[in-house]
Amino acid sequence: MNIKTMKLSLVCLAIVLGCLSGLAMGQTPGQDERYEGVIVGQDVYVRATPSLNSYPVAKLNEPQTVTVTGKPTEDWLEILPAKGCYSVISKQYVEVLADGKGGKVTGNGVYIRAAGQLRQRNFFASQGKLNQGDIVRIIGTASDDSG
Numbered sequence: 001m002n003i004k005t006m007k008l009s010l011v012c013l014a015i016v017l018g019c020l021s022g023l024a025m026g027q028t029p030g031q032d033e034r035y036e037g038v039i040v041g042q043d044v045y046v047r048a049t050p051s052l053n054s055y056p057v058a059k060l061n062e063p064q065t066v067t068v069t070g071k072p073t074e075d076w077l078e079i080l081p082a083k084g085c086y087s088v089i090s091k092q093y094v095e096v097l098a099d100g101k102g103g104k105v106t107g108n109g110v111y112i113r114a115a116g117q118l119r120q121r122n123f124f125a126s127q128g129k130l131n132q133g134d135i136v137r138i139i140g141t142a143s144d145d146s147g
Contacts, residue, residue: 034067034068034069034080035067035068036065036066036067036068037065037066037067037068037077037079038062038063038064038065039060039061039062039063039064039065039066040062041061041062042061042062043059043061044059044060044061044062045058045059045118046058046059046060046079046082046085046116048113048114048119048125048127049114049125050073050075050076050078054125055114055118055119055125056116056118056119057084057085057114057115057116057117057118057119058082058083058084058085058116058117058118059117059118060082064082066079066080066082067079067080082116084116084117085114085115085116085117086115086116086139087112087113087114087115087127088112088113088115088123088142089105089110089111089112089113089130089136090110090111091141092107093105093106093107093110094106094136094138096138097135100138101137101138102135102136102137102138103135103136103138104133104134104135104136105130105131105132105133105134105135105136106132107131107132108131108132109129109131110129110130110131111126111128111129112126112127112128112129112130113125113126113127114126114127115142121142123142
């Protein structure tokens, strides 16, 4: 499948801390290069992980733009968090800093999970782990009804 012509399926890999034109000319971005991509189509899901079975966290429409990071695979592009995408971490493992806008992780191997406008509870898609001393930016609170 040609990346230049396929509709973009996107992965939201938000990290708690938080030009497609080059691709159109036949250039493939390097591992560390970032470029702007334009959404093709309506109601394009941003998913928690690179799988059609993964839950969607946001929906984008043409001609919205995203920042593509990393090296593309045949079917997926890694993007910076799209508007409305965020990550969640258990409050149990975060010591809120004095300013209330940040926190320090108090445990090791603490999962961060994908969330967004379309998934505001029942989080299970892991985006990675944080360890004691890692700093996070707090943008709000969420509840998880997954039991």
